[in-house]
Amino acid sequence: MKEAIRVKGLTYSYPDGTPALEDIDITINEGERIVIVGPNGAGKTTLFLHLNGTLKSQDNTVMIFGKNLDDMKVEERIKEVGIVFQDPDDQLFMPTIFDDVAFGPINMGLDEEEVKNRVKKALSRVGLEGFEDRVPHNLSYGQKKRAALAAVLSMEPRILILDEPTANLDPKSRADLIQVINDLNNDGITTVIAMHDVNALPTLSDRVYVLNGKIVGEGTPREIFSNSELLKMTHLEAPDVFKLFKVLTCFGYDCDTLPMSIDEAVEFLTRTIESGSGHIHLHIHEHTHEEVRKFLDSYNHH
Numbered sequence: 001m002k003e004a005i006r007v008k009g010l011t012y013s014y015p016d017g018t019p020a021l022e023d024i025d026i027t028i029n030e031g032e033r034i035v036i037v038g039p040n041g042a043g044k045t046t047l048f049l050h051l052n053g054t055l056k057s058q059d060n061t062v063m064i065f066g067k068n069l070d071d072m073k074v075e076e077r078i079k080e081v082g083i084v085f086q087d088p089d090d091q092l093f094m095p096t097i098f099d100d101v102a103f104g105p106i107n108m109g110l111d112e113e114e115v116k117n118r119v120k121k122a123l124s125r126v127g128l129e130g131f132e133d134r135v136p137h138n139l140s141y142g143q144k145k146r147a148a149l150a151a152v153l154s155m156e157p158r159i160l161i162l163d164e165p166t167a168n169l170d171p172k173s174r175a176d177l178i179q180v181i182n183d184l185n186n187d188g189i190t191t192v193i194a195m196h197d198v199n200a201l202p203t204l205s206d207r208v209y210v211l212n213g214k215i216v217g218e219g220t221p222r223e224i225f226s227n228s229e230l231l232k233m234t235h236l237e238a239p240d241v242f243k244l245f246k247v248l249t250c251f252g253y254d255c256d257t258l259p260m261s262i263d264e265a266v267e268f269l270t271r272t273i274e275s276g277s278g279h280i281h282l283h284i285h286e287h288t289h290e291e292v293r294k295f296l297d298s299y300n301h302h
């Protein structure tokens with residue numbers, strides 16, 4: 001498997017002396033879906049700015065598809081790594097959506113026909129067909145988020161980095177955007193996402209890095225959310241579904257199979273019911289109120 005991103009020993013402090021990253025080691029393979037979680041100020045944005053070369057690192061600290069990022073020209077970098085920032089207003093600054101989505105391809109020196117094709121394709125990928133002449137400022141927040149994604153997709157990067165893609169979206173827009181991101185990943189794009197939304201996290205990641213200035217944890221979503229020490233240390237919460245099922249079934253059930261998302265919960269319940277043996281037995285009543293209380297408290301204190 002090809003390595004898409006390798007970060008080795010990345011340490012960074014801002015010019016005013018604020019330390020942001022310490023000795024970061026990360027390896028991401030092509031096609032992986034990675035989520036980076038961590039509290040506010042953990043260094044997620046700073047890390048992302050190193051991954052597209054906006055912030056400079058030492059030689060060979062950041063390798064993109066085996067090449068030292070600092071040796072790559074801007075045109076080469078934007079073909080490999082696209083970043084969608086948290087606030088779409090940071091990315092939409094032209095008079096029309098067409099201009100915004102065409103901006104990257106034009107700067108890549110593509111001809112007019114190819115620019116038009118790319119804009120059309122990118123807008124269609126995010127469900128904004130026909131939005132070419134719209135004024136970015138007048139779009140809804142959810143539409144702006146999708147337009148900002150289209151403005152990056154039009155450069156057809158092999159690695160897509162998204163900072164808080166699901167923040168402040170209504171449930172339908174959130175689900176739609178998750179689908180778009182997963183479709184892009186299915187087409188082979190490596191996705192690296194920073195998010196606080198732990199409920200959406202399992203639907204967007206194969207592997208998680210927990211960042212808190214340093215990398216303090218790495219593993220599958222299940223490994224991360226089963227590690228209560230790590231959750232406590234980083235003030236992270238497990239997804240609601242996982243917490244709920246843990247409370248309902250942990251007493252006597254195999255915690256390794258507990259669902260982490262609504263989809264997994266539906267699958268889990270269907271499987272359990274169909275298996276016949278399957279009484280989703282609420283063992284809670286067999287335990288004292290005090291035990292259950294303690295269990296819930298251990299979560300609430302994160």
Ligand SMILES: Nc1ncnc2c1ncn2[C@@H]1O[C@H](COP(=O)(O)OP(=O)(O)OP(=O)(O)O)[C@@H](O)[C@H]1O
Nearest residue numbers: 014016018019020039040041042043044045046047
């Ligand atoms: N331009 C800057 N100058 C000085 N310090 C900065 C600058 N940008 C960020 N920092 C500091 O670097 C640290 C990491 O910030 P960063 O924005 O990377 O965290 P984050 O994980 O993205 O946070 P959030 O979840 O709130 O978006 C913080 O202490 C922050 O105050």
